[in-house]
Amino acid sequence: xxxxLPILVFIAALLITFLSCAAPQETVNAPANSxxxxxxxxxxxxxxxxxxxxxxxxxxxIVSIVSTAGAPVRQxxxxxxxxxxxIDLDIMMGKGSEVAARIISQRKAGLYMVDVYxxxxxxxxxxxxxxxxxxxxxxxxILPEFKDPEIIKKNWWGGQLRxxxxxxxxxxxxxxxxxxLAVNTNLVKPGEIKGYRDLLDxxxxxKIILNDxxxxxxxxxxxxxxxxxxxxxxxxxQMLKQNPVIVVDQRLMVEWLAQxxxxxxxxxxxxxxxxxxxxxAPLDILSPVEGSYLTSGSGSITYMSKAxxxxxxxxxxxxxxxxxxxxxxxxxxxxxxxxxDVSTEGMDPNLVLKPGLKYVVSDDEKFSMEQADHFxxxxxxxxxxxK
Amino acid sequence: xxxPFQLSTLVMIILLSVLAFMTVxxxxxxxxxxxxxxxxxxxxxxxxxGYREAFSDPSIIKAMWTTLFIGIARTVITMITAVFxxxxxxxxxxxxxxxxEFLFWIGxxxxxxxxxxxxxxxxxxxxxxxxxxxxxLPFLQNAGPLMNIYSYAGIIWAHIGIxxxxxxxxxxxxxxxxxxxxEESARMSGESNIGALIKITFPLxxxxxxxxxLLGFIRSMEAFEVELLLGMPAKIFVFATKVYDLLRxxxxxxxxxxALSMVFMLLVFAIVFLNRWIVGSRQYVTVSGxxxxxxxxxxxxxxxxxxxxxxxxLAIFTFLxxxxxxxxxxxxxSGLFNVPDPWSMRHWTAVLSDPxxxxxxxxxxxxxxxxxxxxxxxxxxxxxISIRTxxxxxxxxxxxSWLPWAVPGILLALGLLWVFLGxxxxxxxxxxxxxILIIAQIITEIPTGTRVFSGTMIQLGxxxxxxxxxxxxxxxxxxxxxxxxxxxxxxxxxxVLTFLSALRSIQTVVLLYSGKSRTLSILMLEHYIGxxxxxxxxxxxxxxxxxxxxxxxxxAFGLKVGMKN
Numbered sequence: 037x038x039x040x041l042p043i044l045v046f047i048a049a050l051l052i053t054f055l056s057c058a059a060p061q062e063t064v065n066a067p068a069n070s071x072x073x074x075x076x077x078x079x080x081x082x083x084x085x086x087x088x089x090x091x092x093x094x095x096x097x098i099v100s101i102v103s104t105a106g107a108p109v110r111q112x113x114x115x116x117x118x119x120x121x122x123i124d125l126d127i128m129m130g131k132g133s134e135v136a137a138r139i140i141s142q143r144k145a146g147l148y149m150v151d152v153y154x155x156x157x158x159x160x161x162x163x164x165x166x167x168x169x170x171x172x173x174x175x176x177x178i179l180p181e182f183k184d185p186e187i188i189k190k191n192w193w194g195g196q197l198r199x200x201x202x203x204x205x206x207x208x209x210x211x212x213x214x215x216x217l218a219v220n221t222n223l224v225k226p227g228e229i230k231g232y233r234d235l236l237d238x239x240x241x242x243k244i245i246l247n248d249x250x251x252x253x254x255x256x257x258x259x260x261x262x263x264x265x266x267x268x269x270x271x272x273x274q275m276l277k278q279n280p281v282i283v284v285d286q287r288l289m290v291e292w293l294a295q296x297x298x299x300x301x302x303x304x305x306x307x308x309x310x311x312x313x314x315x316x317a318p319l320d321i322l323s324p325v326e327g328s329y330l331t332s333g334s335g336s337i338t339y340m341s342k343a344x345x346x347x348x349x350x351x352x353x354x355x356x357x358x359x360x361x362x363x364x365x366x367x368x369x370x371x372x373x374x375x376x377d378v379s380t381e382g383m384d385p386n387l388v389l390k391p392g393l394k395y396v397v398s399d400d401e402k403f404s405m406e407q408a409d410h411f412x413x414x415x416x417x418x419x420x421x422x423k
Numbered sequence: 424x425x426x427p428f429q430l431s432t433l434v435m436i437i438l439l440s441v442l443a444f445m446t447v448x449x450x451x452x453x454x455x456x457x458x459x460x461x462x463x464x465x466x467x468x469x470x471x472x473g474y475r476e477a478f479s480d481p482s483i484i485k486a487m488w489t490t491l492f493i494g495i496a497r498t499v500i501t502m503i504t505a506v507f508x509x510x511x512x513x514x515x516x517x518x519x520x521x522x523x524e525f526l527f528w529i530g531x532x533x534x535x536x537x538x539x540x541x542x543x544x545x546x547x548x549x550x551x552x553x554x555x556x557x558x559x560l561p562f563l564q565n566a567g568p569l570m571n572i573y574s575y576a577g578i579i580w581a582h583i584g585i586x587x588x589x590x591x592x593x594x595x596x597x598x599x600x601x602x603x604x605x606e607e608s609a610r611m612s613g614e615s616n617i618g619a620l621i622k623i624t625f626p627l628x629x630x631x632x633x634x635x636x637l638l639g640f641i642r643s644m645e646a647f648e649v650e651l652l653l654g655m656p657a658k659i660f661v662f663a664t665k666v667y668d669l670l671r672x673x674x675x676x677x678x679x680x681x682a683l684s685m686v687f688m689l690l691v692f693a694i695v696f697l698n699r700w701i702v703g704s705r706q707y708v709t710v711s712g713x714x715x716x717x718x719x720x721x722x723x724x725x726x727x728x729x730x731x732x733x734x735x736x737l738a739i740f741t742f743l744x745x746x747x748x749x750x751x752x753x754x755x756x757s758g759l760f761n762v763p764d765p766w767s768m769r770h771w772t773a774v775l776s777d778p779x780x781x782x783x784x785x786x787x788x789x790x791x792x793x794x795x796x797x798x799x800x801x802x803x804x805x806x807x808i809s810i811r812t813x814x815x816x817x818x819x820x821x822x823x824s825w826l827p828w829a830v831p832g833i834l835l836a837l838g839l840l841w842v843f844l845g846x847x848x849x850x851x852x853x854x855x856x857x858x859i860l861i862i863a864q865i866i867t868e869i870p871t872g873t874r875v876f877s878g879t880m881i882q883l884g885x886x887x888x889x890x891x892x893x894x895x896x897x898x899x900x901x902x903x904x905x906x907x908x909x910x911x912x913x914x915x916x917x918x919v920l921t922f923l924s925a926l927r928s929i930q931t932v933v934l935l936y937s938g939k940s941r942t943l944s945i946l947m948l949e950h951y952i953g954x955x956x957x958x959x960x961x962x963x964x965x966x967x968x969x970x971x972x973x974x975x976x977x978x979a980f981g982l983k984v985g986m987k988n
Contacts, residue, residue, distance in 0.1 A: 100938065104952065106949070106950075106952055106954060106955065107777075107946075107949045107950045107952075107955060107958065108955065110949070111773075111777060114778075126937075126938035126939075127938070128936070128937070128938055128941070129948075129949040129952050130933065130948075130952065131671075131952060132673055133670060133671055133672070133673055133674075133675045134933055134934060136673070136674070137675065137837065137840065137934060138840070138934050141464075141840050141841060141844045141845070141934075142844065142854075144464050144844065144845060145844035145845055145851050145854070146851070147844070147851055147854060147855075149855065149937065158673050159673055162673040162674050163673055163674045166674075248655075250668075251668060251671050251672070252671060252672060252673045253671075281656055282655060283655060283656060284651055284652075284655055285651070285652055286954070287954065287956060288543075288652065291756075291758060291759070294756075294759060295547075295549070295550045295759075295761075296550070297547070297549050297550060305954070307954065308954055311756065311954070312756055312759070314755075315755040315756045315759055315762055315765070316755075316759075316762030316763050316764070316765070317756070317759060317762055408672075411672075419482075421658070422482070422658065422660070
C-alpha cells in the first residue's frame with residue numbers, strides 16, 4: 037500500500053497534466069504600427085519617415101535582440117548604437133536550438149519579447165520561419181540605399197542583397213568564403229596540401245581531425261557542402277579510410293592542431309583559427325583548389341512579427357545595414373560583411389570573397405532543408421569511427 | 424470535539440499541491456511529449472515513433488552500459504573517499520581539519536569545463552605536462568603516457584574532484600551530529616579507530632551516505648559535458664550524450680529525446696525504492712534527548728598521515744586545476760605556452776569593463792540568496808514531514824522530492840519553460856524576471872536539499888519532539904523551537920549549497936532568463952558561445968572567489984549557532 041499510493045497519485049497527476057497540455061494557446065495581437073503621413077517641410081519623404089520613426093524609437097528606448105553571434109558582437113553593437121541614438125540594445129545570446137525553443141514557447145504563450153534575431157541561418161530556416169514568426173525584412177527599410185537597385189548594386193556583394201529565402205525574411209549581412217580547412221605549418225609544408233584531394237594521400241592517415249559531421253554546426257555543414265556540391269559523396273568514403281578523429285568541440289580541435297597533435301583540421305570555424313594565429317600559433321587557413329563555399333556564419337538577420345518595439349527595431353536594422361553598422365559588426369564577428377565598402381583589415385584573406393569567382397552557397401533555405409539527410413548519411417558513414 | 428480539518432491536513436494539501444506543480448507537472452510534460460509526434464502545445468498525434476527512433480540507434484545499448492560503468496565506478500570511488508575524508512575532518516583531531524573541510528566546499532564549485540581543459544593540458548597523452556615530464560625521465564623517452572585523459576579512467580578522474588567534494592559537503596552535517604560516546608564505547612571495548620569507523624560510524628550514517636550516494640549516482644548518469652569532451656576522441660559515448668545530440672538538432676528532436684529520458688525516470692524510481700528498502704525502518708538515532716558528546720578522536724602520530732592525505736588530495740584535485748584555471752585567464756590562448764609572448768591582460772580588461780557584469784552579479788546574488796533562504800525552509804519542511812511525521816501522504820511527498828532529477832537537466836529546463844509559459848497556473852506575468860529563476864532554482868535543488876536534511880533528521884531521537892509536545896507545543900512550534908536550532912548547521916549548509924548552485928547554474932536558467940534577469944553564469948556561457956573561453960574562465964575565477972567568501976562567512980555563522988546541546 038505504501039508503494040501503491042505514491043504511484044496512483046503520480047499517475048493521477050500525470051493525467052491532469054496530459055489534459056492541460058492538449059490545447060495550444062491562442063495568440064494575442066500586439067499593437068499595430070501606425071501609418072506614416074507625408075508632409076512638405078523641404079525634407080524628402082524617407083527623411084520624414086526616419087525622423088518620425090526615430091522619435092518613436094527613442095520613446096520605446098530599447099531593441100530586444102536574440103543572437104547566436106557571441107559576446108564580442110553584443111558589446112560592439114550595444115556601445116556604438118547607444119552612443120549614436122540613445123537607444124539600448126538588450127541582446128541575449130544562446131545556441132540556435134535553445135534560442136528558438138525560447139522564442140517559440142514565448143510566442144505560443146502570447147509573450148512578444150523579441151524584435152530581431154541575429155545569428156545563424158539554419159535556426160531561422162528550420163525553426164523560426166516554419167513557426168510563422170517572421171516578417172519580410174524589407175518592411176523595415178527606411179533608408180533609400182536599401183531600396184535603390186543602383187546603390188545596392190554598388191555596395192553589396194553580388195550586386196544585390198543576399199536573401200537566404202524566397203520570402204525575404206532572412207538576409208545575410210556577413211558573406212565570406214569558408215574554407216574550413218586549416219593546417220599546422222610545422223607539419224605541413226607550403227604546397228603539400230592544395231585541396232581536398234591531397235588529404236587522401238596516405239601520409240595524412242591518422243593525422244586529420246574532423247568536426248562532428250553528424251550534427252548541426254560547422255562540421256555538419258562542411259560535410260554536406262563538400263559531399264553534395266564540391267567533391268561528391270564518394271570523397272567521404274575515401275576520407276573514412278584516412279581514419280580521421282572526430283571531435284565536437286571546435287576549440288579543442290584547433291588547440292590540438294596548434295599543439296602539433298594533428299596536422300590538418302576539417303570543418304573548423306576560421307575565426308577560431310585566426311585567433312590562434314594572432315596569438316602566434318603555427319597555423320594557416322587554406323583555400324582548397326576545388327572550391328570553398330559561401331556562408332554567413334552567425335551573420336544573418338531577421339525581423340520578428342509583432343515585435344514589441346517595432347520602431348526601435350527599424351532604426352536598429354537600418355543602422356546595422358549601413359556601412360557604419362556593418363563595420364562594427366564585421367570587426368566584432370571577425371568575418372567579412374556582405375557590403376563591399378566595409379574594411380576587411382585584420383581578417384584572413386582566405387575568408388574574403390574574390391570578385392569573379394563562383395562560390396557554392398551553403399546557407400540558403402534549400403541547403404538547410406537538405407541537412408537532415410546529410411546528418412543521417414554522415415551517421416551511417418562514420419558509424420565505425422563512432423563505435 | 425475534534426476539528427474535522429486539522430492544520431496538519433491543510434499543510435499537507437498545500438505541500439502536495441505545490442510539489443505536484445513543481446515536480447510532477449514539468450515531468451508530466453516530458454512523459455506526455457514522449458508519446459506525441461511534436462513538442463507539447465504543438466499540433467500532433469499520439470505515436471510511439473519517438474521511442475522507435477530513440478532505441479533504433481544501435482549504439483544506445485553500449486552507451487547505456489558505458490554510463491552505468493562510469494557512474495558506478497565514479498560513485499563507489501568518491502563515496503569511499505568522501506566517507507574517509509569526512510571522518511578525518513569532522514571526527515578526528517587532524518591538524519587544520521576545519522581548513523580542509525572549507526577547501527572541499529571550494530572544490531565543489533570550481534567550474535567543470537575549464538577544470539577539464541586544465542586536466543587536458545596536464546594529461547593529454549602527447550603534449551600533456553605530466554606525460555612530457557614522465558618522458559623526460561631516463562629510459563622513458565619512448566614510453567607510453569603515464570596518464571591518458573581520453574580514457575574511461577581519465578573521465579572518472581576528471582569527475583573525482585568535484586564529486587568527492589559534493590559528497591563531503593553532504594555527509595559532513597551527519598558526521599557532525601553523531602554522538603562521540605558511541606565510538607568511544609567501541610574503542611573501550613578494544614576496537615581500533617578504523618574498526619570503529621567501519622563497524623559503528625559508517626552503519627549509523629548509512630541513511631545520509633546512501634541518500635547522497637544515490638543522488639550522486641543519478642547525477643553521474645546525466646553528466647555529458649565532460650564525457651563529450653574527453654570521450655569522443657576515445658569513442659566513449661554515454662547515454663546523456665545521446666539525449667543531448669537529439670536536442671542539438673535543428674529543429675530539436677523532442678519526442679525521441681523525451682523517450683530516452685524515460686530510462687532515467689525508471690532508474691530514479693528504482694533508486695528511490697532501493698533507498699527506502701535499504702534504510703527501511705531501522706534506527707539511526709545519534710542525537711537524542713539526553714544530549715550528545717562531541718569530542719574528536721585522538722589519532723596520535725597518525726594525525727600527520729591523515730593530514731598529509733587531505734593535503735595531497737586537495738593539492739591534486741583542487742589547487743592544481745584551479746591554478747591552471749587562473750593562469751589560463753592571463754594567457755592570450757589558454758594553454759598555448761609554446762608561442763612568443765603568450766601572456767595578456769585583455770580578457771580581464773574586457774570582462775571588467777563589460778557593462779553587463781555588475782547587473783549580472785546583482786541578479787545572481789538576488790536569485791542565490793532568495794533560493795538559498797526560501798529553499799532551505801521549503802526543503803526542511805518536506806524532509807520533516809517525510810521523516811518525522813506520520814501524516815497521510817508523506818510517502819508521496821518524499822517520492823515527489825526525487826522527481827526533479829528523474830530527467831536530464833536540459834529536459835527539466837524545457838519542462839519548466841513549457842509549464843511556466845503554457846501551464847494551468849498562469850505564470851507569464853513573472854516570466855523573464857528573477858522571480859521565475861528563483862522558483863526554477865528551488866525546484867532543481869529539491870532532491871539535494873531534501874536529502875541533506877533527511878540525512879540529519881533521521882539521526883534525531885523522538886524524545887526531543889515528544890518532550891515538546893507533552894508540554895503542549897504544536898508540531899510547528901516544536902519544529903521551530905527544537906528541530907531548527909539542532910539542524911542549524913544543516914540549514915546553513917543547504918542554504919549555502921543552494922546559493923552557490925544558483926550562482927553557477929546554467930541549464931536551469933538558460934531558457935527562462937531575459938535581458939533584465941541575466942546571471943553571472945549566463946554571462947559566462949555567452950563568452951563560451953562567442954568562442955572566447957578565456958573570458959568565460961575569468962568569470963569562472965570570479966565565481967570561485969565569491970564561493971570562497973561566502974563559504975568563509977557561512978562557516979563562521981553556521982558553526983556558532985548549531986553546536987549547542
